[in-house]
Amino acid sequence: MLAPVVFSGLLLVPGRLEKVVEAIVVFTLISASVYIFNDLLDIEADRKHPFKRKRPLASGELPVSLAVFAMLAGVIIGLAWAYAMNMFFFGICLTYLVVSGLLYTYWLKNIPILDVITIATGYILRVYAGAVVIDAHMNVWFLLTVISLSLFLAVGKRKSEMTLLRGSGNTAAVRETLKRYTEELLNIYTAMFATASWLSYALFTFNQPRIEFEGKVLTFLSLLPKTFLSEKWLMATIPLVVYGVMRYMQLIYEKNEGESPERILLSDKPLIITVVLWGVMVLGLLYVA
Numbered sequence: 001m002l003a004p005v006v007f008s009g010l011l012l013v014p015g016r017l018e019k020v021v022e023a024i025v026v027f028t029l030i031s032a033s034v035y036i037f038n039d040l041l042d043i044e045a046d047r048k049h050p051f052k053r054k055r056p057l058a059s060g061e062l063p064v065s066l067a068v069f070a071m072l073a074g075v076i077i078g079l080a081w082a083y084a085m086n087m088f089f090f091g092i093c094l095t096y097l098v099v100s101g102l103l104y105t106y107w108l109k110n111i112p113i114l115d116v117i118t119i120a121t122g123y124i125l126r127v128y129a130g131a132v133v134i135d136a137h138m139n140v141w142f143l144l145t146v147i148s149l150s151l152f153l154a155v156g157k158r159k160s161e162m163t164l165l166r167g168s169g170n171t172a173a174v175r176e177t178l179k180r181y182t183e184e185l186l187n188i189y190t191a192m193f194a195t196a197s198w199l200s201y202a203l204f205t206f207n208q209p210r211i212e213f214e215g216k217v218l219t220f221l222s223l224l225p226k227t228f229l230s231e232k233w234l235m236a237t238i239p240l241v242v243y244g245v246m247r248y249m250q251l252i253y254e255k256n257e258g259e260s261p262e263r264i265l266l267s268d269k270p271l272i273i274t275v276v277l278w279g280v281m282v283l284g285l286l287y288v289a
Contacts, residue, residue, distance in 0.1 A: 001027065001130030003146070008136035012287060016134045023089060023133045026081045027126060030093050033074035034101040036067050041105055088132040096125045112180040116158060116189075120150035141204035148196035152245070155189040156252045162186065194249055198242050205234040233285050240278040247271050 001024050010016045039046065039057045046058035056062035075097065082090040099108075100122045108118045127146045131138050162178050247270055265271060 001126050003127055003142075004131035004136040004138055005134055006282065006286070007139070007142060008131075008134070009286065010134055010136060011283075019085075019133045020130050022085065023129055026078050026085065026089075027093065027096075027129050029074040029078035029081070030097060031100075031122075033071045033078065034097065036071040036074070037101055038105055040064065040067060040071070086133050089129055092125055092129045092132060096122060096129075099125075110177055112177055115177050116151065116154045119154035119157065120147070123150035123153060139204060139207065141200055141207055144200040145197065145204050148193055148200050152190070152193035152197050152248075155186060155193055156248065159186045159190055160252055190249065190252065194245050198238070198245050201241050202235070202238050205238060206232055208232060208234045234282070236285070237278055237281045240274055240281070244271060244274045244278070247274065 002020060005011050005016055005020045036057075039055060042052075043057050043064075046052040046055055052058055057064065057067055079090065079093060079097075082093040099118060104115070104118045109115045124146055127138075130136075158178065158181060162181065162183065247268070248264065251264055251268060251271075265275065
């Protein structure tokens with residue numbers, strides 16, 4: 001959700017970052033409610049699952065009554081807060097609730113391909129939510145990057161889940177949708193969307209406005225010979241994105257950790273360092289240079 005305010009050049013405009021942070025809090029309330037709702041409906045199946053049985057509801061650590069209260073409170077407070085902020089933001093939050101909370105839970109999660117697209121839609125809606133609250137324009141290549149990366153993460157979840165379940169020997173716990181995917185097919189999907197992710201990002205950086213170093217920290221770059229100059233300095237971040245995608249794929253195939261993208265981003269040191277370096281370079285080029 002922070003990406004639109006960063007790449008639109010509005011990060012330092014008073015009030016814009018605060019609005020995005022507020023939107024993140026609201027969307028977190030709503031998405032958490034959706035996750036609780038899904039866990040409530042799948043509680044019996046999760047108790048038979050070799051890994052999901054450790055979740056708070058399935059393990060019994062979180063009482064069902066408390067989970068229901070938290071879910072309802074999150075939905076009511078989140079939607080009311082979103083409505084007070086922005087009508088379009090409210091519409092996106094409501095769409096997320098309907099698509100990820102109702103359609104996915106009762107129907108789409110049982111349909112191959114559509115289940116992956118629905119998971120990816122949740123990531124895409126987050127980015128749109130961050131954009132509408134500050135009325136930011138999103139470059140078409142940026143949108144393609146978000147779509148490709150979202151599909152890459154969604155397919156990675158399916159790939160890791162299949163590998164983990166088969167490795168545990170508990171094939172009975174494999175959800176019906178996974179039985180419709182073959183390992184080779186998921187490998188193809190993963191490679192396809194991994195390539196689309198870094199390539200669309202590369203095209204996005206190429207189409208960014210030229211960066212001129214005038215009177216700031218990086219003014220010395222203007223003294224370099226034309227051999228080393230480029231009008232598209234944001235393209236310097238492409239190698240980090242390529243490495244990040246490759247590292248994520250390594251974790252999916254080698255350690256089977258793609259089932260939880262957020263856990264990977266917060267636990268894998270090489271990936272954390274890559275994301276931090278990428279963020280520093282982007283902020284430096286867009287706001288310091």
